Amino acid sequence: VFAQHALGTDNFDAHPNLKEIGEKIAKRCKGLPLAAKTLGGLLCGKLSRPAWEHILKSQIWELKETKSNILPALRLSYHYLPSCLKPCFVYCALFPKDHEFEKNQLVLLWVASGVLQQQSVEAGHQYFDELVSRAFLQRSSGNKSRFVMHDLIHDLAQFVTGESCFNLEQKFEFDKKSKVNYEKVRHLSCIRGFFDISKKFEVLNVMKCLRTFIPVGSKRWCHISNVVVHDWLPKLRCLRALSLEGYTMNKLPDSIGDLIHLKYLNLSETLIESLPESVGFLLQLQTLLLFNCHKFLKLPVTIGNLIYLHHLDIEGTSSLKEMPSEIGNLKNLLTLSKLIVGKENRLMKLSNLKNFLRLKGKLSILNLENVLNGQDAMEADLKNIDGLDELHLEWTSDSGNMRNKTNEEMQILKWLKPHSNLKSLTIVSYGGQEFPSWIGDPFFSNLSYLKLRDCKRCTLFPSLGLSPVLKELIIEDIEGTEIVGPEFYGTGTFSSLEKLVFQNMLNWKEWTSPTGSGGEFLCLVNLEIKNCPKLTGHLPSQFSSLVNLVINGCPELRCLSTTSLVSLRNLHIGDCNVILLKSMIDLTSLTQLRIGNISEMSCLPKCFTQFLTALENLEIEGCKELTCLWEDGSETINLACLKKMEIRSCPLLVSLTGKEQGLLPLSLKHLVLSSCEALESLLPDLMMRKMGGSNSNSIDMLRLEELELRGCPSLRSLSLPITVKRLRIKGCENLESLPDGILMKDDGDNNSNLEYLFIEKLPLLNSFQRGQLPASLKEFKVYNCEGLESISKGMLHQCTGLRSIKIWNCQRLKGLSSLDCLSNLIELYIGSCHALESIPNLALCIPNLKVLKIWSCTNLKSFPSTTMSQLKSLQDLGIEDCPNIELIPSPGGNENGGLLLDLPPNLTKVWLDDAILKFLLPNTTQKLSNPVPDEHLATVAGCGLHNLTSLQWLTISCRTWPPDIVLPSSLTTLWIEDVFP
Known part of the structure; x- marks a missing residue:
């Protein structure tokens, strides 16, 4: 690591004279990569032996570590930092540990705070890059556009800065007796x-001399x-x-x-x-x-x-919507993200741009319809603003064709020719019939991105084939163009183009290549053609490098290409005819396939699927005529790599395969069937298949791990392979029982691997068959099962690893006797179960519970209040809208009538309503939501809320506010609801 950062290589072969010294320095880093990186960065570019010996023999190595525990290697790295970098680095102590910051924002703060020796953004960027190269700053692992400071480096910065930088944490409380001298603080976050x-x-x-105030964290x-x-x-x-x-x-x-x-x-x-x-x-x-x-x-x-x-x-x-003309006085502007052209004299004019010759980065010019003539555009002198990287030119959309300034707009765009340094250009709602010649001119040798959108009157595209570095071209909502032909190419071949998008070309009919063409689009990786309803014929055949292809909304297109797409990996075909699908052959590299709204397709064409040997993901949606996936189950033998399959909104789908003996690919792990109203069953062959022919006794198991069934009302029965780990069934109205293979009988056993079970909207399910859910189960959800009356005792007896139970809107559910011996259960949610009358003794059943939420159980009466305090792990408690709840008094009682909810000691959140507000809450509560009836207000005040020293969030709903209530000093948020004068 040290050699890599010091010499740019993994060894000392090119510098043998430094090897011995380098190894000694690396040894002093004590195996800490961060120390090796910073010292390596310090010596980067210094190849003389004396310079390395100077670092090795520095007295800083011999300094005793103070209470700060700053490593000598890091102290040494800071000590030899150039003087221009030190204040920039120390300023970063302002931010808390693990804070992610943007490069440009930090540089602007450096400039404002005066820590740069050269007060310029350019110098700040150079200093920033130097700190990164020396490992004082590093890229965030989660967001490569942001940067962080290693904890040990942050400790170093705080050690050096002393009291000049201070971070105000969320729970900070000002103490005048603190040892911190707040008057010395200059920078605060x-x-x-x-x-x-x-x-x-x-x-x-x-903090009278504070120079910086910056909030960080969530926004x-x-x-x-x-x-x-x-x-x-x-x-x-x-x-x-x-x-x-x-x-x-x-x-x-x-x-x-x-x-x-x-x-x-x-x-x-x-x-x-x-x-x-x-x-x-x-x-x-x-x-x-x-x-x-x-x-x-x-x-x-x-x-x-x-x-x-x-x-x-x-x-x-x-x-x-407008900007004052006085902005034209700001001649030192380097960044102006947007300029809105106005009609009135008091507003900004396009000609004001001539004052901003120092602009850099991105500029959007909006409302260009307010420009009077080409003279105004010429005076803007856009071609002399050489610092712009991105330019966005936009007229207000003319959806009603109200503007009648075609010639004027052509002249305006002609004079808005930018500098050749431009990298990105977007033109929106331009009203001319054609584009000026400068668009596509090879003179723009840096232009890599071009977007033309909503230029409705345009009939001819600019010639773009000669653009030397153009990598991304997007053309959208250009309704006047009928033919994309040789003029689009010019004399070029789009030699650098990697992404090409045509979208909403409502009158586009034909795409032709130049006569005798060859070698076009050699670098094209992404091609998207969307909503071009009149496009017919063949597409160009020069797509040898194409990896991603999207064709959507082209019902008249019949043939993609005369050559095979040997590099294609991702294909999305939607709102097209099945003939287009049949024209695609030899897709042997395809791994992702999405098919949607394909007309005249009753099953996947065999000529198309037989080459999909590398396919991993298959999605089919909205194919109204699809009755099965394959006519012959043997076709799936070619799909040896298929892992995930989703079929949605195919109302005529009866089965997955056309013949009863049809099989799914053995490699399939994830299967989703949604809104397939005609699907009646999943065949037993879903579970296994014979190998070596129909007469073989050898059996190979399907490797399915996730199965999701939604909106399949005709489905009546289901069998599962034992390999399934996640099962979700929703809206299968005629399914009366859980699938075979889930529950094991009381006297038997099964090998189920099920970990996640979610059932929802099964109205015919009134009870679970006799048996037990598998021991592998970790999460169990039951929603909207209106007919469910009970979860039988012992059903969860084997589920020792169960961590979460959520039951909601099962209005006939009467009891929860199955909640026993769930020692690892962490979450229990029960809501809108109006027939539920009692909750078992949770302290005995679920001793390690952390979250308990019960709401809208209107007939709930019996609640184990006296043993609640034994739930030592409980952190989050919610009881709401249970008006008939009856709590058993604690043996000790209290002075308010003996009614005391003996809450657990480690709660961090509590939600209670007016039915049980009269019960005292512990002093470790963090969140409290309490609608308080008037008759209980005295109790609340008497309970002494000021004693709840950890209370941070309090919500009270009442008609009058008690004048004598005392709130704790820890409170940060108070919500008062329904207060009337």
Whole structure:
């Protein structure tokens, strides 16, 4: 590892003079790969022996480890970091461990916080890459576009930074007597909570010199107190970087203008609708992020004052319909994700683009129908903005053909020719009949992505065959084109194209190749043709590299190609004629096949299936005339690799094979049959097949592991192979019993491997046959079985590994006597079982239960309250809408009449309703949802909620609020429902 990072190779063969020193340095890393990586990165590019000896003999190796336990190798790596990298690295101590961050966002924070010696994004990116190469930062294993810091490296950063960086954890409580000197904190991050109340941020009042405030963690519906946003944050006059990203706030206070040193403001993914005019006082602001603010409506006119603004990200602001002309003053912009062209003089004009020659990255220009003429487009001078990588040009969709400016739009697009550095181009709703010649010009030597969408009047495509590096071409909703012919190719062959998509070409009839053509599409891997209802004839035959093919909504297409598709692995055919399917031969490499809505197909064509020797997954959906899969079961011999098969919405399917002796492929492991109304049975041959011919006594078992049956009302019986591990049956109204092979008799045994059993909507199932479910069962669900009256005693007796039981809406179910000896059960859910009258003693039956939820059992009366405290593992308890429940008083009773629900000691969540609110709750509760009737309010107050020191979430439903109720200091979220004045 050390040699790889130091020399770029696994050994020292090219540098024998460094081998002995290198081995000694590696030995000092004590087998820790991280230390080897950082030291290797430190010595990368340094090939002199003295440089390596200097590291080996450094006195830092001899320093005694302090309480921080920072490894000497890591200290050494930091010590020799270039001075320009050290503050950037230390700044990362701001974030909590395991936090994943984006490269660009971190660099922008570095710039705003002043930790870069060169105050530029380019320098920041170079520094970032250098830290990655030295293993101080590393790519996230879960998301390759994000980065993380190893725990040991994070410890090093925190050790070096001292008290300047601080992370506000979710359960943080400000303590004035803390040893932390909060006045020294300069950079603060906080982990978002569902409700971030002001108490969490009291520490802000002593952080007078704070420069960075950044929330991290979940961004889903997190709330922050208005006191924090409107009162406390605006008083932190030293702030350089402020983020409120991900909070459900909709307004920024006018006092935000007081933060005159602010350089970075991130309001992305909030509900904010506008910015106050006082934003115009933030003259030092360099970065303003409003990404995915879907309710954002208006930018202030004063934004034109922000002449040092470099980054304005308004991508995803779908409600923003106009931009003030004052944005044209922002001549230092490097990032402008969107420009909306307006009609009125007070709004942005396309010609304002000439002020933004420094733009980089991505730019979308919208509402181009508001451009008056080509002169305005020419003044935009788009061709001189050489930093753009992606350009999106869009006119408002003209679905009613109301625009009549064909010639004007052609001139406008002609003058919107970008710089040749462009890599990606999208044109949407352009109204011209043809495209200007610059589209497809080989001059664009970097263009790898082109998308043309909703250009309804276009009759001719640009010539794109000569585009030297074009890899992805998408053409959608172009209704005027009838023929794709030689003009599409020009004199080129699409030599680099890897993906080609045609979609919603409603009048496209023919695709022809140039005369005497050859060698086109040599690199094409993905081809999609969707909803081209008039396309006929043959498709080009030059697809030798094609791996993925989608043809959908082409009912007139009869033949794919005159050559075989030897490389094809994934095929999706939908809304086409079966003749097209028959034209595809020699698909010997195909592994994935999806077939949908194929007309005139009663079974899969034998000429098509006989070559599918590599097929692994088969999906068939919406084939209304399909009666069986194969006419002859022997056809399945060719499907030796088939592992997964799903058949959905085939109403005439009677059986899987046309003949009774037909068999399924032995390799099949996953089978789904859904909405096959005519299917009456799955043959016994589903379980086994004879090998060596019909006269052989040798038997080979089907390897099926998962079976799912949904919406098969004609199915009356079912047999299962013992190999099935997961079984789900839903909506098979005529199925009266569980499949053969599941239950074992009381005096017998079976070899079932069933682990997951889910039955739903079987109205004729009134009881389970006498017998026991297999010992292998881990999860058992019964939903919407209206006729089920009992789960017989002993049915689950063998299920010692059962971990979850969920029973819902079985309205005739009267008892649960089968819940015995389930020592490993973790979850028990019982809901909407209105005939259920009692619950057994759970402490004896299920001693290790962690989750218990009971709701809407209106006749439930007997509940084992006195032994609940013995469920030491119970963490999550819910009892709701059980109005007739009767709890046996605890022997000790209490002063409120002897009614005490003796709850387990380790609960973290509790849901109770008004029927049992009168019972005292333990002090380890984390979540409480309690509709409280007035007569019990005094009890609640008397119980002393303030003693529940772990209570974080409280919901109370009542008509009046008790004035003397005392809440615990641990409470972070309070819900009050149905309160009337």
